[in-house]
Amino acid sequence: MSQKTPRSFFKPLSIGAPEPYRELPVKLERMIHFVPPHLDKVRAKVPDMAPTVDVILANLEDAIPADAKDAARAGAIEMANMYDWQGKGTGFWSRVNCLNSPWFQDDVSELVLKAGHQLDVIMLPKVEGPWDIHFADQYVAQLEAKAGLTRPILFHAILETAEGVARVEEIALASPRMQGISLGPADLAASRKMKTTRVGGGHPFYRVIEDPKEDGSARLSAQQDPWHYTIARLVDACRMAGINAFYGPFGDIGDLEACEQQFRNAFLLGCAGTWSLHPSQIAVAKRVFSPDPEEVKFARKILAAMPDGSGVAMIDGKMQDDATWKQAKVISDLADLVASKDPDLAAAYAG
Ligand SMILES: C[C@H](C(=O)SCCNC(=O)CCNC(=O)[C@H](O)C(C)(C)COP(=O)(O)OP(=O)(O)OC[C@H]1O[C@@H](n2cnc3c(N)ncnc32)[C@H](O)[C@@H]1OP(=O)(O)O)[C@@H](O)C(=O)O
Numbered sequence: 094m095s096q097k098t099p100r101s102f103f104k105p106l107s108i109g110a111p112e113p114y115r116e117l118p119v120k121l122e123r124m125i126h127f128v129p130p131h132l133d134k135v136r137a138k139v140p141d142m143a144p145t146v147d148v149i150l151a152n153l154e155d156a157i158p159a160d161a162k163d164a165a166r167a168g169a170i171e172m173a174n175m176y177d178w179q180g181k182g183t184g185f186w187s188r189v190n191c192l193n194s195p196w197f198q199d200d201v202s203e204l205v206l207k208a209g210h211q212l213d214v215i216m217l218p219k220v221e222g223p224w225d226i227h228f229a230d231q232y233v234a235q236l237e238a239k240a241g242l243t244r245p246i247l248f249h250a251i252l253e254t255a256e257g258v259a260r261v262e263e264i265a266l267a268s269p270r271m272q273g274i275s276l277g278p279a280d281l282a283a284s285r286k287m288k289t290t291r292v293g294g295g296h297p298f299y300r301v302i303e304d305p306k307e308d309g310s311a312r313l314s315a316q317q318d319p320w321h322y323t324i325a326r327l328v329d330a331c332r333m334a335g336i337n338a339f340y341g342p343f344g345d346i347g348d349l350e351a352c353e354q355q356f357r358n359a360f361l362l363g364c365a366g367t368w369s370l371h372p373s374q375i376a377v378a379k380r381v382f383s384p385d386p387e388e389v390k391f392a393r394k395i396l397a398a399m400p401d402g403s404g405v406a407m408i409d410g411k412m413q414d415d416a417t418w419k420q421a422k423v424i425s426d427l428a429d430l431v432a433s434k435d436p437d438l439a440a441a442y443a444g
């Protein structure tokens with residue numbers, strides 16, 4: 094596979110386009126809250142909602158009816174100018190329609206030319222390989238130059254095709270614009286021909302069962318996680334590329350307990366955040382993707398016991414060494430980010 098040279102990898106892809114980032118901006122992205130921009134009533138809530146979430150995403154793709162695509166795009170551009178996104182620190186993203194759709198070109202060109210000064214991330218759906226990223230990369234660079242933008246707009250891919258999973262490492266490495274990748278369980282289930290209509294979470298048919306018993310009594314079985322492999326593969330690809338992995342949608346809006354379990358599985362496996370589709374999921378995402386205060390205190394004990402990050406120490410009967418120091422650093426750094434945005438948790442972490 095032909096690769097760009099290290100120096101050309103970071104070259105702007107259009108004369109006049111902003112320099113690509115060599116290090117990604119450090120942002121809190123515990124929840125990416127989806128908003129249907131064509132619904133006036135929901136769009137009107139954005140200025141009040143923005144301070145309460147880490148990211149607001151104007152969705153132009155699935156869940157937006159075909160006859161409302163133009164209204165959604167106009168609504169997204171209106172959202173860009175409803176709040177001081179760059180000044181107040183809440184991320185402003187938009188999910189555009191897929192690259193082979195009749196709407197992609199207008200989505201991207203209008204967003205960059207009319208909202209690029211406030212837009213942080215373009216979410217690209219149904220990505221199948223690095224070629225999708227390369228195409229969008231140069232197209233956005235040309236639009237950034239035309240709009241006179243001084244800050245590069247980043248990309249976030251959705252992992253929701255079988256081919257995308259087979260190439261997830263190449264996608265993660267395809268451009269300095271890559272900020273992260275989310276799991277899209279519904280489209281991925283369809284692409285893989287999985288036999289489920291659920292959007293994330295477990296399935297009662299996906300289990301393991303113990304061996305038959307001599308007395309013929311009932312055999313114990315346990316439900317398994319059908320997304321374990323994909324999330325773990327996604328995390329490895331993203332962390333290799335120095336970007337973040339995210340869990341995507343949880344569709345059973347009424348079941349917050351199962352939503353929390355799915356989010357928690359993703360958090361423990363290394364995901365940095367999740368999508369929230371409904372206001373009720375925002376608090377769940379905040380609870381799960383903010384490190385637990387007791388974990389933070391224990392992590393800071395490890396950091397204090399090994400100031401230079403090397404050696405060995407016993408803390409509460411548990412062996413700590415260079416590796417656990419790095420684990421503790423991940424938790425402590427995340428806690429610092431959360432504390433900067435959430436006074437209640439700042440107090441809990443300092444307690
Ligand atoms: C499958 C994967 C995807 O593509 S997922 C992403 C696409 N889907 C979405 O973006 C869905 C976004 N959410 C919604 O459209 C709605 O939440 C809903 C249709 C699921 C439910 O709406 P509704 O029936 O109106 O819910 P409620 O009556 O409970 O609403 C109460 C209240 O909250 C307001 N509301 C609803 N949703 C939102 C929201 N997202 N943000 C802000 N406010 C919201 C609603 O207007 C009510 O307000 P009110 O009390 O003032 O009336 C795929 O990619 C894959 O996996 O592959």
Ligand SMILES: [Mg+2]
Nearest residue numbers: 155253277280
């Ligand atoms: Mg999808």
